[in-house]
Amino acid sequence: MAATPRSEPDADASTNSSLQFGTVEALEHVSKLTDVGAMTRLLHECIAYQRALDLELETLLSQRSDLDRQLSNLQKSAEVLEIVKVDSSFMLSNVTSTSSLADQVSAKVRHLDLAQSRVQDTLLRIDAIVDRSNCLDGVHKSLIAEDFESAASYIQTFLQIDSKFKDSSAADQREQLLSYKKQLEGIAKKRLLAAVDQRDHPTIIRFIKLYTPLRS
16 A cells, blocks of 8 residues: 655644734734644644733733722822912912002002102292291391391391292292391491491491301
8 A cells, every 4th residue: 555645744834922913914824724733833822822911901900990099199180280270370360460459559659759749849838938938027127126136147047048949939028138138238337337437346246247147
């Protein structure tokens, strides 16, 4: 009896575990298998691959609670961040409002300072007018009483006030003061010459001293 010829081993009988299950190439490879041994080995590999997938799935499922907890924490963090965002927007609005209010208050303070400065200047000018009038009245009375020292002092004070507050409305007062000054200078000159002629040293010194305030 002739020996039955042995079939040639399938070219794919040497299939190894490098096959990537789940791919189109793996499916095409399986459909071409004709060797039972290769099919058996591939089946065992597929079972091993399935078990590996099951283990990986179990591992992932065991981590689910932790993942759920982390997801919950993330959601809470998102809620907190949203609250912080709202609070930040509210705070920014308050800061902007406060800044605007501060600018308004600052402007009002500057306005009040300016108004106060003007009022103060007006009061000083009013005081100057009153002081000028008092000086004129004092000069007049002192001349009548021949209290020439007091008259010279009033004239000096008037001129000092007048140099500090230049006021066109005080022209009449200034003219009156200059008239009193001229009158006092005439009296001082006349009395001084008479004292010199009489060699009255106390009187000479008295009237010479009058020229100092009159030159102010």
